Amino acid sequence: MKEKKGFSPGRRRFLKGLGGxxxxxxxxxxxxxxxxxxxxxxxxxxxNAFLRIAPDGRVSCFTGKIEMGQGVVTSFAQILAEELDVPxxxxxxxxxxxxxxxxxxxxxxxxxxxxFGPPLREAAAEARAVLIGxxxxxLGVDKGQLVVEAGVVRDRKNSGKRIGYGQLGRGKTIERxxxxxxxxxxxSDYKVVGKxxxxxxxxxKVTGRATYAGDVRLxxxxxxxxxxxxxxxxxxxxxxxxAVEGDKETILVRDGDLIAVLHRYPDGxxxxxxxxxxxxxxxxxxxxxxxxxxxxxxxxxPGETVSEGGDLKAGERLARRTxxxxxxxxxxxxxxxxxxxxxxxxxxGRMTVWASTQNPFGAREEIAAALALPAEKVRVVxxxxxxxxxxxxxxxxxxxxxxxxxLTGRPVQVAWRRDEEFFHDTFRPAGLAHIxxxxxxxxxxxxxxxxxxxxxxxxxxxLYAIPNHRELSHGHYTGITGAHPFRTxxxxxxxxxxxTFARESHIDMTASSLGIDPVEFRLKNLGEKRMAAALTAxxxxxxxxxxxxxxxxxxxxxxAEDAGTYVAAIGEVDVDRTSGRVRVKRxxxxxxxxxxxxxxxxxxxxxxALFMGLGQAxxxxxxxxxxxxxxxxxxxxxxxxxxxxxxxxxxxxxxxxVPPQGGxxxxxxxxxxxxxxxxxxxxGARLFDLPMTPERVKEAMAGRRAKS
Amino acid sequence: MVKGVEFILNRxxxxxxxxxxxxxxxxxxxxxxxxxxxxxxxxxxxGACTVVIDGKAARSCQTPxxxxxxKEVLTIEGLETNGSLHPLQRAFAEMGALQCxxxxxxxxxxxxxxxxEHPTPTEADIIGGMEGNLCRCGAHTRIVKAIKAxxxxxxxxxx
Ligand code: FES
Ligand code: FES
Numbered sequence: 001m002k003e004k005k006g007f008s009p010g011r012r013r014f015l016k017g018l019g020g021x022x023x024x025x026x027x028x029x030x031x032x033x034x035x036x037x038x039x040x041x042x043x044x045x046x047x048n049a050f051l052r053i054a055p056d057g058r059v060s061c062f063t064g065k066i067e068m069g070q071g072v073v074t075s076f077a078q079i080l081a082e083e084l085d086v087p088x089x090x091x092x093x094x095x096x097x098x099x100x101x102x103x104x105x106x107x108x109x110x111x112x113x114x115x116f117g118p119p120l121r122e123a124a125a126e127a128r129a130v131l132i133g134x135x136x137x138x139l140g141v142d143k144g145q146l147v148v149e150a151g152v153v154r155d156r157k158n159s160g161k162r163i164g165y166g167q168l169g170r171g172k173t174i175e176r177x178x179x180x181x182x183x184x185x186x187x188s189d190y191k192v193v194g195k196x197x198x199x200x201x202x203x204x205k206v207t208g209r210a211t212y213a214g215d216v217r218l219x220x221x222x223x224x225x226x227x228x229x230x231x232x233x234x235x236x237x238x239x240x241x242x243a244v245e246g247d248k249e250t251i252l253v254r255d256g257d258l259i260a261v262l263h264r265y266p267d268g269x270x271x272x273x274x275x276x277x278x279x280x281x282x283x284x285x286x287x288x289x290x291x292x293x294x295x296x297x298x299x300x301x302p303g304e305t306v307s308e309g310g311d312l313k314a315g316e317r318l319a320r321r322t323x324x325x326x327x328x329x330x331x332x333x334x335x336x337x338x339x340x341x342x343x344x345x346x347x348x349g350r351m352t353v354w355a356s357t358q359n360p361f362g363a364r365e366e367i368a369a370a371l372a373l374p375a376e377k378v379r380v381v382x383x384x385x386x387x388x389x390x391x392x393x394x395x396x397x398x399x400x401x402x403x404x405x406x407l408t409g410r411p412v413q414v415a416w417r418r419d420e421e422f423f424h425d426t427f428r429p430a431g432l433a434h435i436x437x438x439x440x441x442x443x444x445x446x447x448x449x450x451x452x453x454x455x456x457x458x459x460x461x462x463l464y465a466i467p468n469h470r471e472l473s474h475g476h477y478t479g480i481t482g483a484h485p486f487r488t489x490x491x492x493x494x495x496x497x498x499x500t501f502a503r504e505s506h507i508d509m510t511a512s513s514l515g516i517d518p519v520e521f522r523l524k525n526l527g528e529k530r531m532a533a534a535l536t537a538x539x540x541x542x543x544x545x546x547x548x549x550x551x552x553x554x555x556x557x558x559x560a561e562d563a564g565t566y567v568a569a570i571g572e573v574d575v576d577r578t579s580g581r582v583r584v585k586r587x588x589x590x591x592x593x594x595x596x597x598x599x600x601x602x603x604x605x606x607x608x609a610l611f612m613g614l615g616q617a618x619x620x621x622x623x624x625x626x627x628x629x630x631x632x633x634x635x636x637x638x639x640x641x642x643x644x645x646x647x648x649x650x651x652x653x654x655x656x657x658v659p660p661q662g663g664x665x666x667x668x669x670x671x672x673x674x675x676x677x678x679x680x681x682x683x684g685a686r687l688f689d690l691p692m693t694p695e696r697v698k699e700a701m702a703g704r705r706a707k708s
Numbered sequence: 709m710v711k712g713v714e715f716i717l718n719r720x721x722x723x724x725x726x727x728x729x730x731x732x733x734x735x736x737x738x739x740x741x742x743x744x745x746x747x748x749x750x751x752x753x754x755g756a757c758t759v760v761i762d763g764k765a766a767r768s769c770q771t772p773x774x775x776x777x778x779k780e781v782l783t784i785e786g787l788e789t790n791g792s793l794h795p796l797q798r799a800f801a802e803m804g805a806l807q808c809x810x811x812x813x814x815x816x817x818x819x820x821x822x823x824x825e826h827p828t829p830t831e832a833d834i835i836g837g838m839e840g841n842l843c844r845c846g847a848h849t850r851i852v853k854a855i856k857a858x859x860x861x862x863x864x865x866x867x
Contacts, residue, residue: 069808069845202801205809206793206816208744208784215743223738266747267734337748337756337844338810386746386810387844418749604804604850611846634753634842642835645848 018100020173021166022053024130026123047177048102049120051080051127057151057166059084059091061120064104064361066096068385068392069608071601073201076120078598083124084131086151086165096360096382106359106393126178134168201384211383213341213356214415221343221411222251223266224404225273227259228420232486232627234280243275253407260404262412270417285626287485292430293328296475299483300453303472307461315447315468319438323510327435327502328689329455331484331622332428332491333631335639338386339421344401345411352379355398358388363395370399371406378402389612390490396424419632426489427622429477431455433502443514445507445525452502454483456495459669463503463561465527485627492609493665496562497616497672501690504558504673509686512549518557518677519544526559528566530592530655535559535568537653538590542570549677550684554585556677558670563662566653567591569610571674572646575682577701580694582618582679584644589667590651594658605664606650613671614640618691715776717742718786728774732766733757735773736783744784744813748842755841758814759783765821784813787820795861796820796854805854807845815841819855827863829855 015023025047049063061080067073073093081088094100096107128148135153136143139161147156154162204210229236236257244250244261250272251262259276263269287295316322342355344367351373357363360380368375385392401414416424431454438447448469452460457473477495479488491497511521519539526532535557547553554573561567572586587610596602619638623630631637650667672690680686685700711728714721717740724739736742736759748756750769757769760782787794796816799805806812815838822829822837829837834855843851 069806071807201809202804202806203793203797205806205812206784206797206800207788208742208813210809211743212746212810214747217741217743265730265734265738267730335844336808336810337754337842338746338808339748384809387808389844415747418751418753600804604807604847607849608807608846611848612844633749633751635751639842639844640846640848641842642838642848642852645835645852648849 015173015175018052019054020169020171021055022127022131022134022169022174023050023176024123024127025050025175025177026119026126048104049123050102051123053127053131053165053169055166055169055171057086057090057164059086059165060094061091062094062101064096064098064101066107066358066360066382066385067093067201068107068358068388071598071604075598075601079121080124083121084128084151084165085148090151096357097379098360098364098381099379103361106362107388123178127176130176131165131168134174135163138163138168205384212338212386213343213354213383214338214413216343216354216383218343218345218411221413222262222264222408223269223413223415224260224262224401225269225417226400226414227273227276227278228423230280230628231282232629233285234282234627237279237281239279240277243277244272247272251408253404255403255407258400258403260400262404262408262410266413266415283627285485287624287626289330289621289623293432296430296432296453296483299480300474301480303451303474304457306457306471306473308470309462309466310468312447312449312468312470315466316438318440318446318468320441321513322436322438323506323513324436325434325506325509325688327433327498327505329431329498329501330690331430331488331624332616332620333422333425333622333637334387334389334391334428334491335421335634335637336387336389336391339416339418340392340395340397340424341413341415342395342398342401343411343413344398344405346402346405346409350377350379351402351405352381353398353402354381354383355395356385356392357382357395357398358385358390358392359395362393363398366395366399367402371402389492390428390494391425393489394426394487418634422622422631422633422637423629426487428491428494428497429454429479429484429488431477431498433499435502435506437506437510439510439514443516443521443524445510450503452495452499454479455498458494459496459499459560459562463528463531463559464507464525466525485624486629492612493562493669496560496665496669497613498690500558500560500562500669501672501676504560504670505676505686505688508549508556508673508677508680512680515548517546517548520546522557522559528561530566531559531561531568534566534590534592534653537651538568538570538588541590541649541651542588544570549681551681554678554682556674556679556681558673558677560666560669562666562669564658565591565593565661565663565666567666567670569667569670569674571671571678573675573678573682575679575697577683580696580698580701582675582692582694582697584614584618584646584675586647586649587671587674588649588651589670590653591663591666592653592655592658593663593666594661595656596652596663597660599652602652602663603650606667607648609664609667610648610650610671611640611645613668614644614646614675616668616691617672617675619693621691621693711774713773713777715778716780718782724773726773728772728777730773731769732759732771732773732776732781733768736768742783742785746810746813748811748814752840753842754811754814755818756811756814758817758841760817760821763821763824765818782817782820784817787816794820795858796823799854799858800851803850803854803857804847805850806847811841811843811845811847815843815851819851819858823855823859823862827859829859831856
């Protein structure tokens with residue numbers, strides 16, 4: 001630990017503004033890159049989180065991360081309480097406020113606990129040492145003689161000598177910097193951590209008291225609805241606003257491309273916007289769910305190598321049998337139940353915005369750029385976020401609210417209606433993967449040529465011990481100009497959720513053609529022990545009985561490595577041969593995610609990911625015609641619901657040798673593949689397209705009949 | 709048309725002066741400042757806005773205010789009594805039957821009406837009764853468990 005001196009006056013003012021106390025700064029995960037233009041309040045780049053022990057003894061942790069259901073607000077507080085010996089109720093998490101928290105890259109699934117957990121524990125332990133040191137000085141007692149209970153330090157030999165954490169600063173501001181060193185093995189000493197703990201945000205959420213962006217109220221605030229084009233890329237030709245102009249209750253705003261109505265009620269704004277008649281120029285486009293694939297292949301950039309090894313040509317010569325297939329994936333929506341929402345207030349030249357965002361600092365930059373404000377004049381606060389899944393990374397709604405607040409001088413809320421949410425979403429892109437592989441006479445895969453288009457490289461790297469292989473990724477999930485008819489972006493385990501489907505379907509097809517049991521075939525071709533252990537654990541829990549596919553049992557296997565975690569799933573399905581409907585009856589998932597901070601939370605995240613994956617596997621697809629999105633609400637975009645509920649079983653493969661890895665994303669990657677393979681096992685028809693809708697299942701079955 | 713509408717909200721009589729064609733969801737969230745009831749779809753497709761009207765679950769996003777005149781409306785804010793959580797609330801919190809929590813008020817209110825109607829529900833009753841409530845985080849397994857766990861206490865008289 002080292003003490004740092006010479007911080008700028010701005011920083012000092014900032015710490016004083018928080019009310020003083022003892023501050024412990026530390027870093028975790030990825031730090032802001034040095035060359036990043038530093039905007040806003042000056043913050044050094046060697047920390048991105050800090051603790052404050054306030055004069056009243058409360059402990060706060062400040063981080064730019066946000067809570068969107070992944071449970072970090074609980075696991076972080078648990079860690080702090082444990083290490084500092086304070087009750088969990090005196091720990092506050094201050095998250096996602098750009099004025100109070102150090103810069104953060106944004107909260108993307110699976111990263112927070114993985115990168116934050118161990119350093120937070122270390123930082124808290126260091127902070128405790130600092131506090132004990134201060135107490136020893138104040139009490140004139142040797143450090144070794146001091147014990148801490150519920151935030152009070154006392155002399156073991158003389159209980160009259162005691163002092164609370166809060167009094168140690170003597171009203172001064174004390175700063176310390178620590179460099180935490182992760183020490184995963186100490187996980188075995190955890191008392192609070194590693195035990196099932198219910199969400200401490202749970203009570204706020206079950207009573208309706210939890211505040212989301214849409215629940216913030218300011219005096220004089222207005223609710224806005226923004227005119228939405230019929231398609232992406234459409235240009236406004238003319239607009240007739242006469243129907244709302246006479247309405248005293250409604251404020252009409254027209255500012256360049258932005259046309260909005262503001263009302264003191266959200267429903268009033270919705271009624272008003274419907275009265276505006278607009279004519280649009282919609283660009284001609286032939287893109288639809290069929291033509292998109294040849295189009296994507298045509299515009300795809302050359303591939304970038306994800307991984308490679310050996311000599312592909314030599315491998316191909318060794319192959320006795322070859323397998324060649326293309327897998328396809330459609331556009332998908334994030335469809336969080338909370339739509340994108342923001343409330344902006346512009347006062348004294350400063351913009352404050354409460355936004356449902358996974359990326360408050362990114363939102364601040366978007367807003368500052370759009371309004372030509374310096375970033376330090378913009379404050380973004382992310383209260384509880386009602387689900388993100390990668391979809392709340394961009395902040396179109398927050399920019400709109402800010403523009404309207406500045407134009408009208410009133411606080412303005414913009415909350416997308418569901419059809420707007422389906423329109424403005426950054427969809428998970430349509431993509432393709434082509435695989436050409438070869439197998440030797442003894443059932444080993446000897447060559448593997450993989451090309452993925454537009455889904456992204458994550459999960460494309462080789463999982464199996466294949467001597468000759470190369471994996472190329474063409475274009476990223478964020479797309480390139482002219483590729484997609486609308487904006488695309490990350491979706492829970494981006495790339496991985498499709499690459500795994502392609503690879504594991506292909507592996508399964510190979511095993512089946514060779515007449516080898518799919519678990520056995522994988523184990524034979526896997527090199528990584530952690531992967532083999534996860535697969536074996538899943539097979540054991542499932543009660544796997546050997547058999548080549550299709551066996552008619554309706555069982556399917558899939559494996560993946562994602563976010564540092566090894567995950568395997570076995571699914572069991574029923575296929576209705578007449579309707580083509582697939583019912584998933586059971587899904588067993590085992591994962592080695594390194595050390596586990598909160599096992600119950602990890603299991604909950606796994607269950608959630610597995611259940612969400614059913615939608616990707618079976619129904620979720622965004623229909624479109626050019627830039628027009630043809631889905632408006634949940635009746636035409638079917639997400640998993642209660643009646644789909646299979647028996648879900650999760651297994652954590654204990655591995656305290658490895659620091660915590662991703663937990664909330666990896667399980668989703670194996671769902672579609674295990675179900676696709678289970679469908680094949682049930683009816684002998686293989687599906688190459690996601691989602692595996694009843695129509696596609698019937699088509700695949702008919703194709704099989706036609707061939708045989 | 710602007711009218712005074714009177715009803716019982718969370719056991720207290722209230723009167724709102726507003727256009728009585730407006731949907732209850734927005735009246736609750738703005739005029740009455742009760743933001744626990746959420747908007748998710750506006751078209752009775754997600755259940756986030758569920759409240760209980762005269763003992764039955766209702767989607768407030770499509771319930772005009774005039775329909776609740778003289779009736780008893782219960783929202784998530786009215787479920788606690790004397791500062792203690794309702795068994796359903798406790799079960800949801802303790803069993804981790806929520807993640808982001810946005811669907812949670814609607815889930816709990818729907819479950820409340822479900823348990824009033826089926827005090828001893830089978831798993832099929834729960835799944836059938838909750839079918840219209842969406843949760844994107846996938847907390848379903850635990851929601852079913854939490855509802856099961858709360859049922860005996862509700863039978864025990866806690867309403
Ligand atoms: S908001 Fe009422 S059902 Fe979705
Ligand atoms: S907990 Fe997030 S939608 Fe249900």
